[in-house]
Amino acid sequence: MTSDPDLTLRRALRLTGSEVVAFVGAGGKSTAMFHLAREFGRALLTTSTHLGAWQAEQANHNLRFDEKEIERALAEGGICLVTGGLETASGKLAGLTLEQLTRLAAIAHEQKILLLVEADGSHGKALKAPAEHEPAIPPFAEVVVICAGLTGLGRPLDAETVQRPQIFGALSGLGAGEIIGAEHLARVLTHPQGGQKNIPAGARRVFLLNQADALDDFQLSVVSEQLSASSAQPSNRPTEQPKNWITEKPDSWTTGQPSNRTTGQPKNWPTGQPSNRTTEQPSNRTTILASLREEKIYAVHEATAGIILAAGAASRFGSPKQLLDYHGQPFVRRVAETALNAGLWPVIVVTGAYAEAVEAALTGLPVQIVRNAGWQEGQAASIRAGVSAACAAQVGAALFLLADQPQVTPEVIRALVEHHARRLDAVTAPYVFDQRANPVLFDAVTFDALSALSGEQGGRTIFSQFSPRYLAWYDRHLLLDVDTVEAYEEMMN
DSSP: OOOOTTOOHHHHHTOOSOOEEEEEESSSHHHHHHHHHHHHSOEEEEESSEEEGGGGGGOSEEEESOHHHHHHHHHHOSEEEEESOBOTTTOEEEOOOHHHHHHHHHHHHHHTOEEEEEOOOOTTOSEEOOOTTOOOOOTTOSEEEEEEEGGGTTSBSSTTTEESHHHHHHHHTOOTTOBOOHHHHHHHHHSTTTTTTTOOTTOEEEEEEEOGGGSOHHHHHHHHHHHHHHHHSOOOOOOOOOSSSSOOOOTTOOTTSOOOOOTTOOSSOOOSSOOOOOOSSOOSEEEEEEETTTTEEEEEEOOEEEEEEEOOOOTTTTSOGGGOEETTEEHHHHHHHHHHHTTOSSEEEEEBTBHHHHHHTTTTOOOEEEEOTTGGGOHHHHHHHHHHHHHHTTOSEEEEEETTOTTOOHHHHHHHHHHHHTTOOSEEEEEETTEEOSOEEEEGGGHHHHHTOOTTOOGGGGGGTSOEEEEEOOOGGGGOOOOSHHHHHHHHO
């Protein structure tokens, strides 16, 4: 797997530089913490447990807790490591008390710098499960990074690979000596007594899967999908264990090509009212695939919202385009099903003109309806409404779909999402035979700009501020635009 040199751990974690970040798990906590500190250039580091004494060499200042000394060191700049001092018996640096951590967090807040806290121990193992007293996450942590070393996959469950293998086995359903698979790691990382243990309410959760250079693209895709599946369905019940850590690669999976899978979504959705629920999948979890040793970030997988603009009156066409028939389905329903099948979450449908009829066409689909009372003000009002709902869901990006483009496929949506995951470009769009096309994906960094649009301004208004990254795509159907009856007939034929 290739990596973009501009995609740093700082960008992947979406940090501003003044957060309290706790690191737990195994397989790269200290490495990640110091790597991040170097990227920022100025940071406070500490531990609530223990830290290897040799790690102190990476800091510009190695101090015991003393507020005056800390302020002096911060004035000089660089990385400031604050601990309880060297423990003679263990040869490790002791952690701070909760009172000291609280004061250190206040200093970091005053100085507007990062506070990075190693809040767990793993004795250098690739993987771990927490004991009853672990992890020691400060209650004021704003971001919790749950680390795991991917070299532990494909190896037997034992004390050589896993810290506390008995607990890991109980959470994953594995027996001693059985091979650790991606699904077992996913169960432990997403288990409330595993990777999710002791995380403060409201803290943003990030999975940092280190040593990704040890796996190939297909293996990494399996790991990511297992984490997504476990996050969406946190049933912690063990299932039948395969002998190998991944299943056989299906013939239809070609590395680097859009998948034809539907990510577990049914093709025929049940009847009933649109659910309006936005909790089918947790959105405040991010999965980062990295090789900290090589200082490479391979991908950042975050929830991507689908925002369907379906509020227009279609005055030029003469009837509601959202409700035109597309092979037995209303346009808007086909677009919503495509978004769901592509794995977008949440799928937000902004309605306005013909709201009742459009919403009725979505009956039974797990979508969020946002009715735009100001739809007559222009397209910008619908964009603002959709972005507001996406922000509430804490997504990393949003892909805008037009209700009158039912020909868009799940494949192009997945390709745009994957392209964005490898680069975190502000804007990602398909480029079809030298023409810019829809749908367009907007990273969360653009949400403020999109929220400032007015009148008939669309997403392209901000392209001068955020240069798009184009993905070559060879499907002329994306260029079809149903503005006339003749264009509709051409599409259907």
